[in-house]
Amino acid sequence: MDLFDRLEQWTSTPLLRLGSSQISLGSLILLAVLAGLLLYLMRQMNRWLREIVLVRLGVERGPREAIATITSYLLTSLILIIGLQAIGVDLSSLTVLAGVLGLGLSLGLQRLAASFFSGITLLIEQPIKVGDLVSLDGVLGTVEKISFRATAVRTLDHVHVIVPNDRLVDSNIINWSYQNTASRVHLPISVAYGTDPLWLTDALLTVARQDSRVLTQPAPTVWFRSFGDSTLNFELLFWTDRPELIEPIKSDLNFRIASEFERREIQIPFPQLVLHRHRSVTTSELPDDYLPSLLRRVDLFRDYDDSQIRWLIEKGRRRTCVVGDVLCREGELGEEFYLILNGRFSVQVKGREEAIATLESGNFFGELAVMLDIPRTATVVALEPGTLFVVDRNNLRHLLERCPNLSQVMAEQLAQRQQVLTNAGLLTPTANQSRPDQLRGILRRVLRL
Incomplete structure (x- = not known):
């Protein structure tokens, strides 16, 4: 008997019996070859499905991976069935054996089975x-x-x-990524007793608004948490849609807060016992750019208490300018309303060499473009260094609702611009209403817009 005959006899000799099926070495080799080939084809098909088909269909990464994983499970089961049938195994004869193995696996591999079905649940429910x-x-x-x-x-x-x-x-x-990635972050801040809460609020909000990763809506806010043994405890709350960058954002804000505190001479305390005679800080000793004082110099906010001023600071921001700065340009779209805290500003329109008006402390501009959604009607240029209180479109409605005196003054000013209001549809040229009724009608329409 030659070598090939011996090899054939050796590979065809039955090794074990499964029901009516006999398993030989040759059958096992054939099963291994088929399984390897089919597994290779399955992986290529799975990669093609994940990286080409589902990508072109616009499926996001999470569902794409889930579909590909479930597909690989199904193909693996199909390959196992095809391989067993290819070597002549009668699958019906494995029923009893499968039952015995299933009982043993359920007892000995409970944790593995739980993980498997949990994985299926994660892939389906996501x-x-x-x-x-x-x-x-x-x-x-x-x-x-x-x-x-x-x-x-x-x-x-x-x-x-x-x-x-x-x-x-x-x-x-x-x-953090479920449905909406926007998350609110709490940044605790402690300062020394004697620190003006409004001065601190302005400092923290100024720093938060300088970081492009901090969302403008919802706007950042400052909470006064508690009175500590030697500290006033605050929290800066801000929103970001980059939750994976929360720690780097907090680190960057801490660096900026430290610099801002040094510039404003706000002290960060450390545990100590000090005996001293306290002397209250008078209004004349506050810095010139103290935002609460600047706001109270405006007649509209002169009688506001600290809680109302803090609310204003949360809804708007300070903007400083130098001579020649253009605050808004005629014909451009506008998203911000400006209230002048100090300084002088020139109002210019195309076709006229001279300014049509000069605005000073207490005046405002930019309300038409924001509320009526029309282009800027004039260009405003700074005549001297000044400070403005800027409110964006989203917060202007809240400001008008909380500040009825500002709403009334704004309605007065809008009524003086009859041509612009007529073009915007807020005022009809044949209106027979009295001036008070006309102002109330304009104000209702403005708030509704």
Whole structure:
């Protein structure tokens, strides 16, 4: 008998019996070859589905990974069935064996089975998907992969943490990316006793608005948390749509707050016991750019208490300018309303060499473009260094509702601009109303806009 005959006899000799099927070495080799080939084809098909088909269909990363993973599970099961049938195994004969193995697996591999079905649940329901930023047991990171047993999470330090799927289903998890990525961040700040809360609020909001990663809406706010043993405890609350950058944003804001505190001479206390005689700071000793004082110099806000002034500071911001600065330009769209705190400003229109008006402290401009959604009707230029209180479109309505005197003054000024109001549809040229009724009608329309 030659070598090939011996080899054929050796590979065809039955090794074991499954029901009516006999399994030989040749059958096992054939099963391995088929399984390897089919697994290779399955991986290529899975990659093609994930990286080409679903991408072109516009499917997001999380659902794309879920579809690809479930598809790989189904194909793997199909490959196993095809391989067993190819070597002549009668699948019906495996029923009893499968039942016995299932009982043993259910007893000995309960945790693995729980992780597997938890993974299926995650892929189908998608409370967590690939690409989400999650926090679990103090670990903050991005979901990189959801497999049949565990989920891989990459932390901000690029360390991969493997979390069993059943923990993700049974535990409380913070998903920063679920439905909406906008998140509110609390930044605690402590200052020394004697610090003016309004002066501090202005400083913190100024710093927050300088960071482009801090959302303007909802606007940042400052909360007075508590009176400490040696500190006044505040919190700067701001919103960001980059939750993965919360810690870098807080770090950058802390650097800027330290610089702003040094510039404004705001002291950050440390534990100490000091005996001293307190001397109250008078109004004359406050800095010239103290925003609450600037606001109270305007007749509209002269009688406002500290809580009302703080509300104003939260809804608007300070803007300083030098000679020649153009605050708004005729014909451009406008998103901001300006209230002059100090300085003089020239109002110019095209076609006229001389200014049509000069605005000073207490005057305002920019309200037409913001409220009527029309282009700027004039260009405003600074004649001298000045300070303005700027309110954006979103906060102007709140300001008018809380400040009825400002609403009345604005209605008075709008009534003087009959041509602009007529073109905007707020005033008809044949109106027979008395002036008070006309002002109330204009004001109602303005608030509604």
